[in-house]
Amino acid sequence: MSDSSNTLLGILAGTAIGAVVGILFAPDKGTNTRRKLAEQSNSLVDEVATKTGEIKQQVADTLSSKASTLEDKMESLVSSASYKTEDVITTLEAKLKELKLKNKKLQRPNQKLPHPNELA
Structure with a gap:
């Protein structure tokens, strides 16, 4: 909770305590005192509900x-x-093209490659 909320x-709380103490020490009938306490407590409940909201x-x-x-x-x-992924892909494609060119230079012309099944 923030400092302003704690202060509020x-x-x-201080207002409520002061009101209750003031009512209790004021010379008045018990019924009037109880009524005032009930009104003050209802008012405090409303204020707390508002501030809580x-x-x-x-x-x-x-x-x-946030x-x-x-x-x-x-x-x-x-x-x-x-x-960044696109940059990596572009770099890899360029490297692959370079490797294919180097590989092509190593191949002999008109040489028939064996089928992979013939190698086994």
Whole structure:
């Protein structure tokens, strides 16, 4: 949880404690005190629910942003790997062409090659 969220929860808790202490020490009838405590607790529950929802939304937004950034990085990595793969294939094709030319120079003209079954 971030520092601002901790501070906000601390302020809410302090406010609630102060309200309860103030009501308990105020000279009033028991029924009025209980009613005020119930109202304060309901108000606090509503505030906590609201702040919890806000924090939950902030976390969801942050996670969504991080996921989007990760997806962009993965796409960039895959694209880069694809270009490197293409470079390797091009290099291998050039090397193969070079080897075929060297091999052709080593062959005698008009020489009949034996069939692979005849070699065994």
